[in-house]
Amino acid sequence: MRTKHLSIVAATVLVAALIVGSLTALQAEAASVKTTMQSKGNQYGLTEKVREREQEHLQSPSRLWTKPLLPNLPLPPSLSEVELKIEAEGEAKNISRKAETSTSTATLTLDGKIQIWRNKGSIVVEGGSLTIGNKVYSIESGRGVFNTQTKKGVLIIQLKVVDEEGKAYLTVLQGRLEATEEAGIYNVSFKAQMLRVGQLYLLTLEGKLTTNTPLETYSINTLGGTWDHTTITVKVEDSPLAANYSSIVIKSVEDWNSTLHTFASKYSDYSYLSNISLKLTNSEDADVKIVFTDEGRFRIGGETQVSYKPNTNIFQNITVTVRVGPRYTDNIVYAVSLHELGHALGLGHTDVSEDLMYPILMRWALRGVELSTLDLYGVAQIFAWLPNGSVEGFTVPKLITLPSTIPYEAV
Numbered sequence: 001m002r003t004k005h006l007s008i009v010a011a012t013v014l015v016a017a018l019i020v021g022s023l024t025a026l027q028a029e030a031a032s033v034k035t036t037m038q039s040k041g042n043q044y045g046l047t048e049k050v051r052e053r054e055q056e057h058l059q060s061p062s063r064l065w066t067k068p069l070l071p072n073l074p075l076p077p078s079l080s081e082v083e084l085k086i087e088a089e090g091e092a093k094n095i096s097r098k099a100e101t102s103t104s105t106a107t108l109t110l111d112g113k114i115q116i117w118r119n120k121g122s123i124v125v126e127g128g129s130l131t132i133g134n135k136v137y138s139i140e141s142g143r144g145v146f147n148t149q150t151k152k153g154v155l156i157i158q159l160k161v162v163d164e165e166g167k168a169y170l171t172v173l174q175g176r177l178e179a180t181e182e183a184g185i186y187n188v189s190f191k192a193q194m195l196r197v198g199q200l201y202l203l204t205l206e207g208k209l210t211t212n213t214p215l216e217t218y219s220i221n222t223l224g225g226t227w228d229h230t231t232i233t234v235k236v237e238d239s240p241l242a243a244n245y246s247s248i249v250i251k252s253v254e255d256w257n258s259t260l261h262t263f264a265s266k267y268s269d270y271s272y273l274s275n276i277s278l279k280l281t282n283s284e285d286a287d288v289k290i291v292f293t294d295e296g297r298f299r300i301g302g303e304t305q306v307s308y309k310p311n312t313n314i315f316q317n318i319t320v321t322v323r324v325g326p327r328y329t330d331n332i333v334y335a336v337s338l339h340e341l342g343h344a345l346g347l348g349h350t351d352v353s354e355d356l357m358y359p360i361l362m363r364w365a366l367r368g369v370e371l372s373t374l375d376l377y378g379v380a381q382i383f384a385w386l387p388n389g390s391v392e393g394f395t396v397p398k399l400i401t402l403p404s405t406i407p408y409e410a411v
């Protein structure tokens with residue numbers, strides 16, 4: 001019977017993946033995340049599968065609302081909830097076969113909330129009304145999805161519309177979403193949508209979607225751990241293999257330090273970040289060890305193995321492996337090293353493909369990479385225990401979202 005656990009209670013392996021498939025293509029594979037991260041990853045995966053089905057329903061609405069098509073789904077953790085209001089107006093063209101084609105004015109108001117997970121979200125409509133000509137329909141409920149990237153997005157909302165006689169209908173609005181100059185205000189347009197409310201209408205609506213928090217978000221996962229001290233020692237392997245690459249890796253260590261300082265001085269709320277540094281050492285007791293390998297799968301650029309102090313979320317020691325060889329340029333080794341050090345500071349991956357902490361080394365990264373405000377803000381949150389002086393009782397958020405007060409940019 002195995003009853004004893006050694007000091008390493010959890011190990012997380014994150015892989016910065018890199019494929020150089022051919023002379024013309026640099027592609028990559030998603031990171032593999034083991035142990036504790038894995039189970040959470042599966043949860044997300046499951047939820048997303050359910051959501052795909054949700055979307056299928058939305059795209060093939062039945063004529064009448066018979067039963068709720070969209071059950072309450074399990075939602076991923078760290079979801080942020082935003083209030084939403086839609087006000088739009090336009091026209092409704094009656095194109096029913098039995099009716100004479102006629103056009104009426106139409107207005108739509110919707111109230112609800114959006115549950116956002118990164119740039120995707122689920123819309124829950126709580127009420128509203130739709131007016132077509134002099135007929136007023138109340139909107140009882142609705143569910144929808146949105147996806148917004150680079151300030152443009154799509155909206156699909158399924159509504160339960162009730163007429164004056166209490167008869168309920170199902171309709172689907174599909175629309176576009178576009179950010180305006182003002183944070184939290186979006187132009188929306190619902191075009192050429194068919195709406196069944198006894199009659200068949202072609203609805204064209206334009207208006208505004210207003211939220212109390214902007215929708216486009218820059219988020220990054222964490223490993224869930226933090227360090228309990230601020231000077232994190234780093235030992236770079238000393239070996240013949242390392243000889244050609246250690247200077248590149250040392251530069252990545254120095255660049256983390258200088259950007260921690262730059263961010264701390266620019267955003268005074270996080271001035272405590274200037275106390276955090278990666279300190280090169282020759283000691284075997286270093287917190288972070290960087291080793292090199294020229295073996296294994298070429299597509300994997302780097303790997304970080306994390307261990308925690310027993311029964312805590314406090315990092316104990318971390319090993320970063322950087323893969324090197326003739327096909328790895330200095331820029332690739334630098335990018336992989338900078339990325340893996342992000343893991344060593346507790347960062348996970350982000351969905352933002354232009355970010356260093358994206359799990360795939362993108363083609364742009366071959367020209368050189370920079371740390372972003374998202375990366376630095378992420379580290380600030382991982383070390384948010386610091387102003388209180390003690391890591392005791394501190395929980396690292398699983399997902400960190402850049403506040404709208406900090407622009408997403410290179411540091």
Ligand SMILES: [Zn+2]
Nearest residue numbers: 014015016359
């Ligand atoms: Zn990674």
